[in-house]
Amino acid sequence: MAQSKVRDLNTPMEYQSETGRLNILGFWLFLGAEIALFSTLFATYMVLMDRTADGPALGELFEVKGLLIQTFLLLTSSFTCGLAIHEMRRYNVKGLFFWMITTILLGLGFLGFEIYEFFVYIHEGANIGTSAAWSAFFVLVGTHGLHVTLGIGWIILILIQVAKRGLTPQTTAKVFISSLYWHFLDVVWIFLFTAVYLMGMVMQHG
Amino acid sequence: MANHAAAQHKGIPWKHVVGFVLSIVLTLFAIWFALETDLSTNIKLLVIFGLAIIQAALQLLMFMHLTENSRTQGFSGRIQIGNILFGFFVAIVIVVGSVWVLSSGHAEKKPTNGEHEMKMDSGSMNHD
């Protein structure tokens, strides 16, 4: 719990306190759990994707354009989030804020498109109760969306703390951990993009 | 490692820029490969999943500093890498295992028209 006495200037600030180091490692382990969590959802989706009952097939409703926009929004947000950490490590609070807020905005944009996409599907007759395949789709993609939502809320909370307290070993560790979370959501999206959308479209169009 | 990391904090974050450009390129390539080429479904799936894994590795290494937190901080980096690798193992077991177990043998869903037999083995799927 105690803060390390040696403040090695070469070590990024988030690693300078014992708490920071412990929390960062703990969060990595948590991400391990998240991998298992999303894997289970992916497995469910892979098993059920053909079970469309009377509803539309999955690939039928997917669209490349919306998908590309969503993907670029999230990929870019992951990049800007990385830049924010880069700025934080240069002790540039302004840079940190600029890039983190950009990240949040991109995340919000992504969420907006996702919600719009869900509305389109529901309008076309595919909702969570349509068939096993659509249940799996909505819960898998929805879980990712929920993670993004929580991530946005969480980053905002942490930015408020940074604004109040400045860069300390504790706040920087928090920012760093939230950035890990954000990048991880991008990793999950890469697989959603591949396993759900691309595979769905490949299956549909051959 | 620590010195190395600190040196990177100055100037343009090349690691991030390269990671970003690569991820865009990989994404576009995956879309093009999946939707615009005429290869068989199996090859397409193999390639796009391969690309996804590469891209995930990019995120972990370029953006998330997976290997960081190492020597000076008591070797957490190794734990982190081990953890992610074991996670990868579990993920493969869960996804490939479930698909394999639930779609082989008599347990597969009997197709309505007799000859349309559908078999999925080890994650690769035939749907034609």
Added chain:
Amino acid sequence: MKWDEFFVTGDPLIYGADVSIAITMLGIVFFLTYFKKWKWLWTEWLTTVDHKKIGIMYIISAILMLFRGGVDALLMRTQLAVPEMEFLDSQKYNEIFTTHGTIMIIFMAMPFLIGLINVVVPLQIGARDVAYPYLNAVSFWTFFIGAMLFNISFVIGGSPSAGWTSYMPLASNELSPGPGQNYYLLGLQISGIGTLLTGINFMVTIFKMRAPGMTLFRMPMFTWSALVTMAIIIFAFPILTVALALMTFDRLFGSHFFTLQGEGMDMLWANLFWLWGHPEVYIVILPAFGIFSEIIATFSKKTLFGYKAMVWSMVLIAAYSFLVWVHHFFTMGSGALVNSFFSVTTMLIGVPTGVKIFNWLFTMRKGQIEFSTPMLWSLGFIVNFVIGGVTGVMLAMAAANYQYHNTYFLVAHFHYVLIAGTVFACFAGLVYWYPKMFGHKLNERIGKWVFWLFTIGFNICFFPQYFLGLDGMPRRIYTYSEESGWGPLNMISTVGGFMMGIAFLVLVYNIYYSFRYEPREKTGDAWNGRTLEWSTPSAMPPFYNFAKIPVVKGLDHFWNEKQNKEIKPLTTQDLQKIHMPNNSGVPFVMASFFFVSGFGLVFEWYWMAIIGLIGVLATLVIRSFDYNNGYYVSVEEIKETENITK
């Protein structure tokens, strides 16, 4: 909803439970008020972040749950004692075996072991606390609240009755209407959060909080087993989380994951359940292995035989535990290739387990074996667990498994593994570390009575069940005909069951007796121990555990120090102020909100569920803004606590 639908009515058992719950509650309130203990309860227990106290609370809860699950078991054994018994009806019987299984695995075995891990592991690695003391409290309270939510189903709304495996579509809205199954889903979901957090917490603790000099291969075996178990928890519990969530969606929000409608797939539930369920088996058995390793080494007065082999066996078992889940449903018709693959992997997992058994035997070789109660439990474990182990290998042979599946042969097997493994370990660990927790031993003479009564009862209860299984008696039937010929063996089994019940009562009596009459321990080393938890000067370690963090020079460090007479009393020069975390009431409040939310979802009162969730989020935000970093214990206070005069 009418009141008589809300409360379960119409059964003397339920009224009995209602009355006893009410009386117990009133009794507790009276006791706390009369002795003015409310403040004590809040400051010392409900808000504590001390790993030892949290561990004790885990163990107490687990013993209560053992009682509940045990009563369930005895009700079942009574019903099955003779053919065509009319003690319980089918529905009641189904509810009882469902709650028995769920409670014993999720709310008894795991919390008991996690409790022991909580008490012991930080002490064994020479740490002052776990990595995240606050999170530890959250873990406990979410587990506790989950368990309570599950338990009230007995009197409010009705118990789940689809078996602890809750196979779909039996557990769906159509075939199991009512709140019972929702209790199962929400109770397990909430307590699962606690388990996952424990996994992360202890993994970081063991990796990062070890005393200087304690390399990974100098860690005591129990700590190793905890580390490996936590790794399994981290990767297995999310699978359960998802499976439960998907079933909850099926039941509450009309999705079609496992349902008959909408092309849902019931096999997927079985698949996901056992993807978690098999690793879960190792979550409850590996710490048991760790406990036995400690006890056998201590009472043979000898270092462990093949330490590294034992460690690697455990690591291998952990990785392997994710590769065998299909052996729980060989009969699902996944084809010869799948069944062959999982038959072989399952048998292979017997190899590292066998290695461990032989290592324990060879640890005793060239030792000086002392038959204390914990040692008796460990010896009993070896003898009985082997039977469970070999029948496990028999079950692993898929072609033969088609004849064992769903029979009492299986029931006998997993009780031989879980009781002779896990429950024996819980009792052994409880007796062994009792002086660490409460400052005095449990009476050895009564303790040996408990052991013999329990072990003999256990064998009388479960050994005949192998034969019942081979005679075609399926599990989960609530009665059977005279002609089946299963009567006599069932009668024997029931007698054994009641012997185990009596043994439990004697154990409880022993706790009372020892509290009154056993001499208090004067040193911290009650059993001539080998590992660091025994190195504290006082019997019960102070809240900061170690006044001076030990420097470890090898395996069995404390034992070696004693042999070489290197132990020096503490002096003032050794002391420095100690940093400790603050108590917090937030975890308890957060768990209470989880309860509100879970209860709302059980009855599909969404307003209530949302209020609960908002409460949970609010507590999270409060925690995020809390920068209170704890406090320092002054050298003066340490001096006083440790009785240091110079």
Added chain:
Amino acid sequence: MYKRYKPFVFLGMLLTVFLLSGCSDLLVLDPKGPVAQQQKDLIMYSIIFMIGIIMVVYVLFGFIVYKYRDHKGHKGYDPENKGSHLIEAICLIIPLIIVVALSIPTVKTIYSLEEAPKGSENKKPLVIQATSVDWKWIFTYPEQNIETVNYINIPEDRPILFKLTSADSMNSFWVPSLGGQKYAMAGMQTELYLQADDPGVFDGRNSNFNGEGFTDQTFKVAALTSESFDKWAKETQQEAPKLTKKQYDQLMLQGHTKEMTFSSTHLKWVKHENDADYAIKVRERLSK
């Protein structure tokens, strides 16, 4: 030491003798057909290994615990004995050999159970579709155009190919005297070969828990000579009533029924392996 525990040892021996004497009558170990016979052979084969393993562990255990107990004149105490590569290697290799020895016949039997029993490969199997509904069994003879409830008649010495499915919950079709079980699940079909050596009546049941009526979800299997089977089939086709849709839908309700026989099948209305929610829909309709 021994004296103290003598009564327990004696009790244990008595119990074992008592239990073993009943062994030969145990349903699973008293096979009435080639499938169950194969499984029994595998079980007996494995039991020999298991008893061997148990003996080795118990003898070692008894010897070590007795010799190294803490007593006067204790010899051979060596607190630093850390291990021996030889012993550890033996402890690793012997179990591995046992696993191989068990795996080979297991895998062979798994594959052989997927097909008609040896010796009957050339006989055309009789196909019976078994459909479970809470809490009864419906059996369909598609070739004979016969449907029975809660009982089956089969010819002796001829492989029977059961095609299993369910109208609702997950069930397990099990006739212990004839062979091991397999699940019957809605929306899919599993296959199981069984065969009876001689005429006789055997108990069959659902062994997978499926709710309130689970305990009584049993059926009878009667193996007949092939002449009497043909005779029964012919008589049934001529004399038994036709199955009406209304009757069939009544069968879809949860509950028990007596044995029934019909001279037509339900296959023209529904195939449960393709139509998982038929029974649920019927229940909704009839409850209105």
